Structure formats: structure tokens, C-alpha cells
Amino acid sequence: MHTAAVVGTGLIGTSIALALTGRGVTTHLIDHDPDRIRIAAARGAGIPGLPPAPVDLAVIAVPPSHTARVLADHQKAELARTYTDVASVKELVHAQCLALGCDTTSLVGGHPLAGRERSGPLAARADLFEDHHWVLTPTPETGELALNRALELVSLCNAVPVLLEPSEHDRAVALASHLPRLVASLTAARLLEGTDHAVRLAGRGMRDLGRAAAGEPELWADILAANAAAVGPLLAELGADLQSAAAALTRLAGGDPRPQGEALAELTRLLRRGAEGRSRVAAPHGGPAAQPPAVLSVAVGPDRDRELARLLGDVDAARLDLEDVVLPDGTDTPAPPGGTVALLVTPDVADPLAEVLRGRGWSVRRRPSTPPTESR
Incomplete structure (x- = not known):
């Protein structure tokens, strides 16, 4: 890969551009916001504006609801020979690309699993993706050149490629990313009703939740809406567990000693399942699951x-x-x-x-x- 274009100079797009430029790839920056392009270019992410000829790879780094339309427009303008995107939802985006008549032989869906609490080009880092998983979702019509270019992009960003089907990806991130983000936001919102004393006493657990709840609400609403079919059922299942926990706590607070043993057992069961689930989580930066001590x-x-x-x-x-x-x-x-x-x-x-x-x-x-x- 000698040339590339990044469409969308937010955190992810600019970080990709910084990584590519740092590896000697001539990278062009495209965005509807000229200030973001200027900031990204000033940070050394690439050259502002359209390239003079089709580039080897274009990265579409815009919200999921805009990805297909932006891709269709740039394919029509012959921006690149091959394309990938970074949308965190893949099945709906792929269906929209087909509906718009996009050339899906030159396209590989992608999703780098990395980010920060801050957004925008000022928060971008060339090493943002280092040792993180980067999902690629080739489909039966995907061409070999497109897949190889996408794999090269992942390698240039020092990430770890993972190949999944679009629907499999969406179910996985609904559980591992989208549901936790939504729950963190809903929990952090309770702070709005807390007293000043309660907020000052917030410890590491709430601060960690607060970090998970950070980010652009509009972008996350877009992501959750695009993956509603996968996130909705998970949230309903979680809601049932929350209702069980609330019922157990109500019985424990009631003072009647007779049902308290069962209530405590139910609460313990829910917490034990949480501990068991936690033990399956991979270590940071895509490392192996937690090992026995x-x-x-x-x-x-x-x-x-x-x-x-x-x-x-x-x-x-x-x-x-x-x-x-x-x-x-x-x-x-x-x-x-x-x-x-x-x-x-x-x-x-x-x-x-x-x-x-x-x-x-x-x-x-x-x-x-x-x-x-x-x-x-």
C-alpha cells in the first residue's frame, strides 16, 4: 500500500491516518468539517483534500448511519481501488451498501476495537490500535485484493485481525461493547439525582463506569440504533436479572426473616454468575483470558x-x-x-x-x- 484516503477525521479516522503516515503511506484527509481536517493535518496525519488519482485504499470513518451513503458517493467518484470502513455495526451497513448499489467486491467491512474517552482529531494517537483486535467482515462477494488491502491496513496499525461474518460481529459487540456502554450510561445518569455528598463519595467503581459512559451521546445513539436487533434482547435479559435483584433486595429490606434466606441465595446466585462471566473476559489489548493463579x-x-x-x-x-x-x-x-x-x-x-x-x-x-x- 502506497496511498490511502481517510474519510472522517475524528478519533478513529485520524488515528488511522497517523498510523499510515507514520509507516510511509501517503494519506489524504477528507471531512465535511474543514477545521477537523486542519487539526488532523497539523498533527501530521496527512494531506488535506482529495487525491489527484485513485488511492490504494479508502477508509470510511463516519458514523454507521452515514457509512453506506458516504461509501457510495466516493465509489462513484472513484476515490480508491478498494474500501473499508470502521463502523461498529456491520450487518445493517452491508445491507444498506447493497441497497445503494455499492460495489461490494472492492469493500471489506471493518471495526477496530479501540477507542478513548475523548473524541476528535486532537485525541487521536498513532498507536491507538496497537495489539487490539480489528474485526474484518468479508462477504462471499469480497474480492481478494480488497481483503488483502484491509489486512495490510490492520498490520500497518499494529492491530490483530479477526475475521467474522457481519451478523456474528454484531452479536459479539452487542454483548461485549454496546450493552456495557448503555448500562454504564444509565448507571452514571443516576448521579444526576444524587446529593453532593453521594457524588463526592463516588469511588473507583463509579469512576470506571463514568469513563465507560464518556463519549459522544449522538454517536452512541447512532450505534445502538443500528444494532438494535442484537442489543435489545440482551437488555431485556439484563432487565430480568435486575428485576430479580430488586425483588431480592426488597425482601431483604422488609424485615421478615422467613423469605430472607431465599432472597439472599438469589442475590448470591446473580453475583456469582457475574464473577463467573468476568473470568471469561480477555486480558487488555487482546491477551488471553484470565489464567488460574x-x-x-x-x-x-x-x-x-x-x-x-x-x-x-x-x-x-x-x-x-x-x-x-x-x-x-x-x-x-x-x-x-x-x-x-x-x-x-x-x-x-x-x-x-x-x-x-x-x-x-x-x-x-x-x-x-x-x-x-x-x-x-
């Missing part, structure tokens, strides 16, 4: 409490975090000589912590990463 067995003497205090003090001094601690068998009585304390840590922490503890005189052995069944 590593287990370090540390030999302790008969004075369990004193030994445990010293051991945990040495862990604190190492500034490394524990996931859990499992005390020796028979935790209600002092451990016999030769007992062990199991330290559960993330796999990346295991070797550094073992080295530190050995340096402080502890006998440490790393065990297979199967969590013990009993913890304190």
Missing part, C-alpha cells in the same frame, strides 16, 4: 501466627500483590512443623515473588496453577 508453597514453622505475619510483611515489602492466601491444614490449631502456606498470585508475579522470598530466607516451591479448595 500460580501457587507458591512457603514452608512455615510451628508458630503459625508469627510466621504468617513475617511472611506477609515480606510480601508487602516486595510490593507484589497476592490474590489469596491458603493457610496450612487444620487452621484452627497451630500448624505442625513442616506446614506450608499457599500464596496465590497471578502467573507473572510468581517468579519475582519467589525470588524475593527466597532471598529473605523462606523455602518456596511453585506448585501447579490449580487453586486450593479452601481459603481464608
